[in-house]
Amino acid sequence: MPEQTTDQGALRGDCGSCFGLCCVALPFARSADFAIDKPGGTPCPNLGEGYRCGIHARLRESGFVGCAVYDCFGAGQRVSQGTFGGRARGRLMFDVFPVVRRLHELLWYLTEALDLPAARPVHGELRRALERTEELAGLGAEELVALDVSGHHAEVSALLSRVSELVRGGRGKDRRGADLMGARLQGADLRGATLRGALLIAADLCRADLRGADLIGADLRDADLSDADLTGALFLTQPQVNAARGSAGTRLPGSVRRPVHWAAGG
Structure with a gap:
């Protein structure tokens, strides 16, 4: 390393x-x-x-x-x-x-x-x-x-x-800067997707597969990440996670902490 x-x-x-x-x-x-x-x-x-x-x-x-x-x-x-x-x-x-x-x-x-x-x-x-x-x-x-x-x-x-x-490695959808506010993306396959700067405010990402997705600058305010998998997500920050909702089943990269308010149901 x-x-x-x-x-x-x-x-x-x-x-x-x-x-x-x-x-x-x-x-x-x-x-x-x-x-x-x-x-x-x-x-x-x-x-x-x-x-x-x-x-x-x-x-x-x-x-x-x-x-x-x-x-x-x-x-x-x-x-x-x-x-x-x-x-x-x-x-x-x-x-x-x-x-x-x-x-x-x-x-x-x-x-x-x-x-x-x-x-x-x-x-x-x-x-x-x-x-x-x-x-x-x-x-x-x-x-x-x-x-x-x-x-x-x-x-x-x-x-x-x-x-x-x-x-x-060229995998995943290119959704950089996309307006996905309130989008219904339950269980969506977003592995390796480029979501740079995407507006995901209040998007439903329950059970979505975001492994290896590039999330730099993505707006995750009030996005529902319940049971979503963000293992290996790129450039995810603590403020982004803090702004979202999640559950005990949400999988996060080791660089960010699970927000306390998630334990209270959001």
């Missing part, structure tokens, strides 16, 4: 080491995901002392599903403790946070890709991309704000597309 410079375990949010950046820096609008409107840079009214959420244990029932779903991929603690050395710095910190969050998401994908034997022909390129992404995430605050993160994202995305093709 190739040597890796990043561990996916470090790419998970650690709220205890963060200044509540997602609760302050990010905006949200009243919707099915959030109970209120909040502009970026303004603390959420539920944020209490010590940058702790006052309703963390009951976010879903309080109308803050979006908060329960969210994960910063470890960007919060990096910006708080690394970029700003453990000192809260207001607006500049808020501007840096989403940039580092985007870079950390790329680190998640690149680390996963380096663990795929079928992607060995591009492991060298993947290592260089990972090292470059790590280097960018470690820049100073002013440099991060000025960074062309979209350009870097496009380069890495192209490389990850090649990884997907190598792993899937």
Whole structure:
């Protein structure tokens, strides 16, 4: 297995080491995901002392599903403790946070890709991309704000597309970017399918076979994954799983955790 410079375990949010950046820096609008409107840079009214959420244990029932779903991929603690050395710095910190969050998401994908034997022909390129992404995430605050993160994202995305093709070997349906909102896909054979950026909001994927499917950027909000098989699914993230519904019979890749709310029937 190739040597890796990043561990996916470090790419998970650690709220205890963060200044509540997602609760302050990010905006949200009243919707099915959030109970209120909040502009970026303004603390959420539920944020209490010590940058702790006052309703963390009951976010879903309080109308803050979006908060329960969210994960910063470890960007919060990096910006708080690394970029700003453990000192809260207001607006500049808020501007840096989403940039580092985007870079950390790329680190998640690149680390996963380096663990795929079928992607060995591009492991060298993947290592260089990972090292470059790590280097960018470690820049100073002013440099991060000025960074062309979209350009870097496009380069890495192209490389990850090649990884997907190598792993899937040309198998599976091409449904990238497809509008499958509310689609009835019970028991569907989606092995090795490309579902990049597909809209699967509230789709019925009960008992669907998603083994080896490429799910990068797929919107799985309220999708029903009960008894579905996602073994070996590519580029599946914790926020995607958190946003979906599932059951004890749902099979997941080892890189993501089974959400607690699934045990409660969804």
